Amino acid sequence: MGTAPAARAGGLSFHDAVTAAWTADxxxxxxxxxxxxxxxxxxAAKSWFPGGPVVSAQYFDDHFIGSNIGYTTYQGSVSVPLWLPGQGTATTRVAQAESATIQERLNVEHMAVAVRVLEATGTLVIAQRRHALALSMLGIMQRIDAAVGRAARGGESPRADQxxxxxxxxxxxxxxxxAQEQVDAAEAALTTLLGRPGLPDILSYDARFLARTRLDTPQLIEDNDPRVRAARRGVMAAEEGVRLARASFMPNPEIGVGAIHEGQYGSPWDNRVGVNITVPLPSEARNxxxxxxxxxxxxxxxxxDVQARRMVRVELAQVRARLDAAGTTLGSARASAGALNxxxxEMERSWQVGETTLIEALRARQAAYNAILALNAADVGWHAAIVRAAIASGMTP
Incomplete structure (x- = not known):
């Protein structure tokens, strides 16, 4: 029974897999x-006016009150709101700050997609290795079962062994x-994530690639982390929002022109034009x-912003700890799997010559199987930890 059955090659680089998942996200x-x-x-905030024009029209007639002397008035006006000092610039800067914040949130989502692809890939590789190992174990059990059957038919083995x-x-x-169920579920999850079938290659990333991840510069990694940058952009957008609130210390004034046409008995002034200005005053109830x-x-x-920095700091520590633990676990699992296999x-050969009971040989084989499962998980975990360190340091392999 091999110590690490290889997963099926997917012919898909991890970078291409992240790109595919990002496209489908x-x-x-x-x-x-x-x-x-x-x-x-x-x-839109660069417009000359903060809003559209306002048109008003009025009509007055004395016929409705019964006098019927002939007093009729038509009155209309059109006005536009005006920016308060600095309000237009502040509105533009708020929208620009929000756009920059969303761009950083896109970078955060891209990082999250890379992590999801890594986790889904690791799950599928482990599932495929489990399935391959289970097939190998089945072959061994079939061989042992056939040997026990032959011995039982010859009267050389007790019924309990059979x-x-x-x-x-x-x-x-x-x-x-x-194991097949686990493979099918993992394949479905990965295919849904990528939007296409394929198995990304994460097993080619080793200690040589780890040296390029810049984990020895934690402050630089923290400052460049998209989550920290997004939080910083959020602060800048909120600061622009405060400036906009200060610039909007009163409702927008309006200026316009109006015209009046009157039809009145004996009046020499039937048409007039003028300018109207509306200035709402500041109010604490609004401001x-x-x-x-x-x-x-x-x-x-x-x-x-503070929480994002703390989260990134803790995550970097966890990534470094996971790398150290993964390396130690892989070495121990490799030694354990080799020894138990x-x-x-040896126990199977000893059983075949009658020096050991079948039960002890089966227990030894099951222990070897479990050890190889642990080795496979440790091996995939080691490569995944390297890729995760690269993602944390701002590199998408």
Whole structure:
């Protein structure tokens, strides 16, 4: 029984797999739409006026009150709102800051997609190795069962040995079924994530690639992490929001022109034109809640900035610890699997010459099987830890 059955090659690089998953990612589409909307708001804020023109019309007639002297008035006006000092620039900068924040959120999502591809790939590779190992174990159990059957027919083996061999053979078939189920589920999950079939290659990343991950510069990695940059952009957007709230200290004034046409008995002034100006005055009932909301958003953004840095700092420590543990675990698992596999072979030969009971030989073989499963998991975990370190340091292999 080999110590590490190889998974089926997928002919797909990890970088291409991440690209495929990124193309199929629905969150990317959502965030891209949000960024385009923010850019559109920034362009709209460069308009000369903060809103569209307002048209008003009035009609007065004395016929409705019964006097019927002939007093009729037609009055109309058109006005436009005006930007307050600095309000237009602040509105543009808020929209631009939101667009930059969304761009960083896209980078965060890209990083998350890479991690999901890595995890799904690792799960599938382990499942395929389990299935290959289970098939190998079935072949061994079939060989042992056949040998026990021959010995039993010749009266050289007790019935209990035949029952034990049959039970282990059935257990091997069950293990194959469970392993196949795990493979099918993992393949479905990975195919859904990538939007196409394929198995990304993560086993080619080794210690030589690890040296390029810059894990020895944690502060640089932290500052360049997209989650930290997104949080920092969020703070900048909130600060621009505070500036906009300060610039919007009163409702927008309006300026326009109006005309009046009157039809009155004996009046020499039947047409008039003029200018109208509307200036709403500041009010604490409006301004205080608006400023409070802007300050609350800034406080929340600052909190998220601190939390993002803490999260990245802890994650980097976890990545380094996982690398160290994965290397140690792989070495121990390799030694254990090799020793237990050799022991199982020796126990089987010892059973064949009558020096050991069948039960002991079967136990040794099962222990070797479990050790090789652990070795496969450790081997995949080691390569996955290297790729995860690369992702954490800002590299997508």
């Amino acid at each position: 629905p969150v990317r589409v959502e965030l891209s739409t949000n960024r385009e909307s923010a850019d559109a708001r920034a362009d 029952q034990a061999a049959d039970a282990e053979l059935a257990a091997s078939r069950t293990e194959i079924g469970l 205080v809640p608006m400023m409070a909301d802007a300050r609350n958003k800034l406080a929340a953004a600052n909190s998220q 050799r022991r199982a072979d």
